[in-house]
Every structure is written in structure tokens, then in C-alpha cells.
Amino acid sequence: MTVLDRAPLTRGAGTPGGAEPKSPAGRHRFDGWRRRERRLAGTIGFVALIPFVLFALVPVAYVVVLSFMRYNGVGDPTWVGIHNYALAFADSSWWSSVTNTLVLAGGSIIIELPLALLLAVLLNRALRWTSGFRTVFFLPHIVSIAVMGVVFFFILRPVDGILNGILRGMGVLSADVDWLGSGPTAMLSLILVSVWSGFGINTIFFLVGLQTIPHDVYESASLDGASGWQQFRAITLPMLTPVMRIVVMLSIVFSLRSFDLVKTLTNGGPAGQTDVMFTYLFEYFFSLQRGSQYGYASALAVIASVIIAVVSIIYLAMSRANEQRSDFGDARRRRREERNAR
Numbered sequence: 001m002t003v004l005d006r007a008p009l010t011r012g013a014g015t016p017g018g019a020e021p022k023s024p025a026g027r028h029r030f031d032g033w034r035r036r037e038r039r040l041a042g043t044i045g046f047v048a049l050i051p052f053v054l055f056a057l058v059p060v061a062y063v064v065v066l067s068f069m070r071y072n073g074v075g076d077p078t079w080v081g082i083h084n085y086a087l088a089f090a091d092s093s094w095w096s097s098v099t100n101t102l103v104l105a106g107g108s109i110i111i112e113l114p115l116a117l118l119l120a121v122l123l124n125r126a127l128r129w130t131s132g133f134r135t136v137f138f139l140p141h142i143v144s145i146a147v148m149g150v151v152f153f154f155i156l157r158p159v160d161g162i163l164n165g166i167l168r169g170m171g172v173l174s175a176d177v178d179w180l181g182s183g184p185t186a187m188l189s190l191i192l193v194s195v196w197s198g199f200g201i202n203t204i205f206f207l208v209g210l211q212t213i214p215h216d217v218y219e220s221a222s223l224d225g226a227s228g229w230q231q232f233r234a235i236t237l238p239m240l241t242p243v244m245r246i247v248v249m250l251s252i253v254f255s256l257r258s259f260d261l262v263k264t265l266t267n268g269g270p271a272g273q274t275d276v277m278f279t280y281l282f283e284y285f286f287s288l289q290r291g292s293q294y295g296y297a298s299a300l301a302v303i304a305s306v307i308i309a310v311v312s313i314i315y316l317a318m319s320r321a322n323e324q325r326s327d328f329g330d331a332r333r334r335r336r337e338e339r340n341a342r
Contacts, residue, residue, distance in 0.1 A: 034038040048079035067298035072291060093272060094300060095099070097280040098307065100187070103227035104262075104276060105255030107191040108198065113251065116199045117244075118207055121236070137200035145197060149264025152193050156265075184275030186266050190274060194261060198254070202247050209243030210236070227250055238326075245319050256308045 067084055070217065088094055092159045123130050130184065140148070155162045158178040167173040180186045197331040213236065221231045235246075259278040262268065268275035268283075284297035 063298045063301055066295055067297045067302050071294045073294055077295070080295065084296045085303070087296060088299050088303055093275070094277075095277060096272070097268075097275040097277050098304075100274060101166065101256055101258065101276040103187060104190055104194065104258055105252065107187075108194040108255050109251050111191065111246070112195040112199045113196065113202060113244075113248065116202035116247075117206050119199070119203045120210055121232070123203070123207055124210040134204065137203050140197045141199065141201040143197070145260040146264050148193065148197055149261045152189070153180070153265050156189055163234065180266055181270055186274045190262060190265060193265065194255070194258070197261070205243060205247050206240065209240045213239045241323070248319075249312065249315065253308060254311060256311060277307070299338060311331065 028086075041294055058291075066077065068079060068081055070080045071077040072312065116325045119133075156179040158176045158181065161179075163179065164173065164176045168176070177185070179189050194206070217235055217239075218231055219327045220237060226234070257278065258276050259282070262274060262276050262279050263282070265275045277300070281297045281300035284300065286292070
């Protein structure tokens with residue numbers, strides 16, 4: 001070890017964050033340190049990339065390749081080109097499941113997000129037992145969705161179901177109702193259970209966003225005579241837009257990926273009227289009735305991923321366009337106020 005190696009690194013003498021040294025010895029030490037840092041960063045990045053490649057990119061690539069083949073899991077895969085995709089586009093049951101997915105996602109988001117925002121606004125007013133309410137609202141999010149589906153199946157079943165028992169005891173019903181036995185009521189049940197499982201975490205997200213809004217803004221608006229609704233419309237909603245954009249994006253993606261709840265609560269019934277995209281293609285992957293058509297199921301999985309990506313891109317494009325229009329309107333309003341001030 002040389003004296004240079006033992007010498008402490010100080011700012012301005014070839015150290016991290018310091019100016020690059022001018023002496024030959026200092027530059028040599030600085031270049032050596034920079035090479036070591038780059039090698040270390042490259043090694044860490046490569047090691048972190050290995051699990052992503054093995055457990056994300058490789059399976060996705062395998063599914064895409066398998067979607068162009070006929071394969072039942074036993075024999076050798078046979079290349080069929082776009083035949084599986086042609087079958088998918090002609091499969092009316094598949095497109096019914098796509099429609100059901102959009103209905104489930106749309107119904108859940110329309111009910112869930114306003115409810116979560118309302119509860120967040122109420123909790124943000126420093127009511128009594130606020131921390132307790134936060135815990136209660138967050139609890140459904142930590143429960144497994146599969147377990148939740150099983151629990152609600154026993155709640156909603158027609159014979160000895162808890163909901164029917166309560167409603168009959170109150171005199172609301174004179175006979176048991178099979179909530180999961182018809183398409184409309186089964187879909188409504190899925191939507192409401194989905195709302196119950198997701199509104200808590202979205203309430204927390206909105207509450208965090210509300211707590212970042214300065215109270216001085218509300219006090220100034222109150223002094224100017226703005227009502228509570230005017231403050232909510234002119235202050236809360238605009239300043240909560242970044243958080244709302246993220247919450248809506250996450251809700252869209254998670255709703256379109258619905259599987260566990262539908263599988264455990266209705267299993268696509270009755271007669272496939274509540275099948276969603278991933279329960280439908282699951283049958284082709286693992287069901288003995290469908291014959292384990294891995295190639296066709298892979299094609300459906302690719303189409304489902306494309307649908308989710310397209311819906312997400314459309315939402316992001318619309319959100320960005322609304323933001324640009326809002327910024328443009330604010331700029332025009334400021335220019336108009338400046339002209340009036342002159």
C-alpha cells in the first residue's frame with residue numbers, strides 16, 4: 001500500500017463531490033475511484049436485473065411465443081401462426097368476458113373513488129376517533145381477496161345466507177333471494193364487494209393528498225366568503241389532481257386485472273355471465289373441460305394485456321390533455337388579470 005492509498009480523501013482532492021484534482025497523482029486516484037464506483041454500480045445493477053429478467057421478461061416472452069402455437073402440455077408445441085388470435089377474435093364468449101371486465105371495473109371505480117374521497121374529506125376535518133376510522137377503513141385492504149370472496153359467498157348464498165337472514169328478520173324480504181344466481185345481481189354483488197375491498201386504501205391515498213394542502217389557502221378563501229362547496233371545487237379538487245390521477249390509474253389497472261374475487265365468489269357464474277378476462281383464460285390454462293389449450297390461453301392473455309395497456313394509455317392521454325387545457329386556461333386568466341390591472 002502506497003502513501004497515496006493511505007492518504008485520506010478530502011473534498012477538492014479527488015473525492016466524491018469535490019473538484020477534480022489538477023496534480024497527476026490526484027487525478028490518478030480520482031480516476032481509480034471513479035472506475036471502482038462504476039464497476040460497483042454496474043455489478044449491483046446487473047444483480048438486480050437478473051430476477052427481473054428471469055421472473056418477468058422470460059415468462060412474458062414465453063407466453064407470447066406460445067400464443068403462436070398449439071400446445072396441450074403433453075405433446076410437442078406446433079406452430080400455427082395467428083390461428084389462435086383468429087379464434088379469439090371470433091370467440092363471442094371471450095368478448096362477453098371483456099365486456100364484463102369493463103363493467104366491473106367501471107362500476108367499481110364510479111362508486112369507489114367518490115366514496116373514498118368523501119370519507120377522506122371527512123377524516124381530514126380532525127373528527128373524533130379519526131385514527132380508529134382510518135384503521136377500520138384500511139382493514140379490508142390487508143385481507144386476502146380470495147378469502148374475502150369465500151366470506152362473501154357465505155354471506156350472499158341463498159340458503160342460510162347472512163344477508164338474507166338479516167333482511168328477512170327486518171321484514172324487508174319475504175323469501176330468500178339468490179344474489180349470485182342471476183347475472184345482474186351477481187355482477188352487482190361483485191361490484192359492491194370490490195368497492196368494499198378497495199375504498200379503504202384509496203381513502204388513505206386521498207387523505208395523504210389532502211394533508212399536503214396548506215390550511216392558509218382555505219383560511220384565505222373563507223375570509224373571501226367562499227362556501228365549503230366552493231372551496232372543495234376551487235381548491236381541494238385542483239390541488240388533489242396529482243394524487244387523484246395516480247389513484248384512478250391504479251384503480252383502472254387493478255380492476256381490469258380482477259381474478260381472485262370473481263373466481264371465489266361467482267366462478268364466472270351463472271352460465272358465464274360474470275366471467276372476466278382472466279377467469280375465462282384461466283379455464284383454458286387449467287380446466288379439464290377446456291382441454292388445457294395453452295396456446296389459445298396464451299393468445300387470450302396477450303390480448304388481455306393489450307386491452308389493459310390501451311385503456312391505461314387512453315386514460316393517461318385524456319388526463320394529460322385535461323391538464324394542458326387547465327394550464328392553458330390558467331395562463332389566459334393570469335394574462336387577463338394582468339391587463340385589467342394595468
